[in-house]
Amino acid sequence: MSETGEYVIGLDLGNEYAQLSFVTFDKEEGDVYDIPVCICKRNGANQWFYGKEAQKFAASGKGSLVEGLLYAALKEEVLEIDGQETDALDLLILFIRDCLSQLGVYKEHGKIRVLVISVNYLTPEMVRLLEKVKSAFKEIEEFFFEQKVESLFYYTINQPKELWSYEVGVIDFSEMYLKTYRVEMNHKSRPIVTTIDLKEYKEIGIPEEFSSIMEKDRYLEVLDETVCEVMEGFLEGHIVTSIYLTGKIFEKEWCKKTLKLICRNRRVFSGSNLYSKGACLSGMERIAPGENARAYLYLGREKLKVNIGVLRMEQGKTVRKILLDGGTNWFEADAEFTFMPGEDMHLPIVLAPLDGRRERIVPVILPEIKGREPKSLRFKCRLSMKTEDELSVAVEDIGLGMFYKADGKKYEEIISLGGNL
Numbered sequence: 237m238s239e240t241g242e243y244v245i246g247l248d249l250g251n252e253y254a255q256l257s258f259v260t261f262d263k264e265e266g267d268v269y270d271i272p273v274c275i276c277k278r279n280g281a282n283q284w285f286y287g288k289e290a291q292k293f294a295a296s297g298k299g300s301l302v303e304g305l306l307y308a309a310l311k312e313e314v315l316e317i318d319g320q321e322t323d324a325l326d327l328l329i330l331f332i333r334d335c336l337s338q339l340g341v342y343k344e345h346g347k348i349r350v351l352v353i354s355v356n357y358l359t360p361e362m363v364r365l366l367e368k369v370k371s372a373f374k375e376i377e378e379f380f381f382e383q384k385v386e387s388l389f390y391y392t393i394n395q396p397k398e399l400w401s402y403e404v405g406v407i408d409f410s411e412m413y414l415k416t417y418r419v420e421m422n423h424k425s426r427p428i429v430t431t432i433d434l435k436e437y438k439e440i441g442i443p444e445e446f447s448s449i450m451e452k453d454r455y456l457e458v459l460d461e462t463v464c465e466v467m468e469g470f471l472e473g474h475i476v477t478s479i480y481l482t483g484k485i486f487e488k489e490w491c492k493k494t495l496k497l498i499c500r501n502r503r504v505f506s507g508s509n510l511y512s513k514g515a516c517l518s519g520m521e522r523i524a525p526g527e528n529a530r531a532y533l534y535l536g537r538e539k540l541k542v543n544i545g546v547l548r549m550e551q552g553k554t555v556r557k558i559l560l561d562g563g564t565n566w567f568e569a570d571a572e573f574t575f576m577p578g579e580d581m582h583l584p585i586v587l588a589p590l591d592g593r594r595e596r597i598v599p600v601i602l603p604e605i606k607g608r609e610p611k612s613l614r615f616k617c618r619l620s621m622k623t624e625d626e627l628s629v630a631v632e633d634i635g636l637g638m639f640y641k642a643d644g645k646k647y648e649e650i651i652s653l654g655g656n657l
Contacts, residue, residue: 242349243341244523246387246515247332249273249353250411251306255512256335259520261349267509268338270484274303275327277317286334305331306355310365325365329372348376350519354387354511358538360623363567380522382538382565385417385432387514389534392419393430394517394526395478399503402475406510407463407494409483413441414463416470427533429590437466442485456490464494471498481506533563535590538624540564542653546617547584547597548575559619562590566621574616574634577602581610583617585629585651600629603647612636627651 241260248255254273259265276290276299277283285293294301300317302308308315308324315324332353341348351373355362358381366381373379392400406417414437422429440462446452470476479498486506489495498504521529535541545558559571577583581602588595605613618630629649635642 242347243339244350244516244519245336245339245341245348245352246512246517246519247335247351247353248384248387248509248512248515249306249332249355251304252411254335255509256338257509257512257516258339259516267512268335269508271335272303273305273331274301275305275331276301279318284330286331302327310361325368329369332369333373348373350378350380350523351376352387352515352519352522353379353381354384354515354518355381356384358383358565358567360567378519378522380519382515382518383536384511384514385434385536386534386538387511387518388417388419388432389430389514389532389536390518390521390529391510391514393528393532399478402477405467405470405476405479405498407467407479407481407498409442409481409485410508412444412483412485413438414466416466418470418474418476421532427531430532430534432534432536440466460491460493463491464497467494467498476502478503478505480504480510482508482510484508533590535563538565538567540566540569540621540653541590543586543588543590544569544619544627545586545588546573546575547586549578556586558586558588560621562588566624570618570620572616572618574614576614577610579610583615583629583631585619585627587651587653598651600631600649600651602631603633603645605633605643608640612640622650625652625654627653 241262241264244259246257250273252273254271256268256271257266271287272291274287274290276285276294278285278293278299285299290301293299302315302317305324305328309328311324313324314321315327336348336351340346353366353369355366370379370381388406392404400419400421404419408415408417416435418433420431420433440459442459443455446455479502481504495504540560540562543558543562544560545556548555548557559573560569575583581604582599583602585598585600586595587598602615614634614636616632616634618628620628620630622628627650629651631647633643633645
């Protein structure tokens with residue numbers, strides 16, 4: 237592994253397994269697959285083991301194994317290990333640090349330029365958790381997190397174009413139940429808007445253990461027929477250029493009927509690094525956007541679907557100024573500005589949908605300050621997102637130079653973006 241290069245790292249972080257992909261600026265690249273998301277402490281000593289080593293050491297009976305670190309940290313659990321209470325968040329941070337150390341990035345000359353963590357969903361709770369994780373890695377120059385669907389987007393647009401000239405499909409058994417993804421691109425829009433449709437089939441799962449090899453073979457035979465039926469519906473009426481298979485179960489060719497169907501007139505690939513490699517490519521695009529990243533815009537659930545701005549008076553004219561760009565992550569959207577109100581004491585907020593629907597203007601009523609006329613007021617406004625659908629408009633009087641002091645009060649209005657845009 238590189239000791240002198242700068243690393244761009246993608247970490248696909250699940251509750252059971254993690255995958256890691258990296259590239260360095262001296263052109264090294266690679267992957268670390270199937271890292272169990274667990275940690276083990278040697279009984280009576282301050283010695284820790286991670287991943288497969290943790291499982292192996294715990295099997296000896298000399299240590300305390302903790303699994304499912306991601307969800308435990310998400311629930312803010314306090315865990316007892318070897319008689320001591322420890323926050324699950326701290327254990328998750330130790331685990332991630334160990335994953336990174338496997339690449340040698342904490343050696344004397346190693347440096348992480350970008351780290352992108354890819355997870356299933358970016359709920360407000362998950363965003364808060366990953367912000368805490370981010371704060372623990374101050375040595376990392378740029379730290380981002382995204383959903384797996386976005387990692388899939390970056391993986392797709394960095395493949396040869398003939399593989400995604402139409403739609404792309406994914407069959408995912410990485411969490412022992414079936415998920416499918418459909419990558420679709422609207423070539424009529426500029427930039428080309430890309431959406432990814434995710435469907436989960438939790439009733440189509442794979443047991444962790446079987447009583448016999450015969451039972452397993454029979455189960456997989458029935459599962460093959462079930463997945464084949466799902467994919468028949470997936471492909472009907474669609475032109476799918478390529479399909480990716482991900483999950484350990486695909487390491488063996490058990491799904492012969494499904495493969496026969498999906499391999500007809502399209503390319504099929506199998507591997508474990510789909511999301512980690514996509515997250516790594518996402519990191520590269522963030523610091524050096526390529527032609528495809530500029531031409532294609534991914535719009536997922538975690539993305540702003542509207543451009544958000546304000547109408548303001550400047551030199552006697554009404555000016556429309558966009559402050560939050562559609563297509564950015566809702567939890568990263570933030571803008572601040574100062575302004576003087578008009579006589580009507582309204583701040584018009586502009587919501588312009590990216591899909592071409594009619595824009596909406598929401599007049600936020602500004603607070604009246606006792607003993608002050610509108611022309612003597614000056615406000616600071618901050619626009620930020622509370623959730624993927626709720627815009628916070630926070631207004632604060634900041635006074636007017638030496639003539640009027642700020643009143644110190646803050647006012648907030650929440651605007652739903654899910655209204656009649």
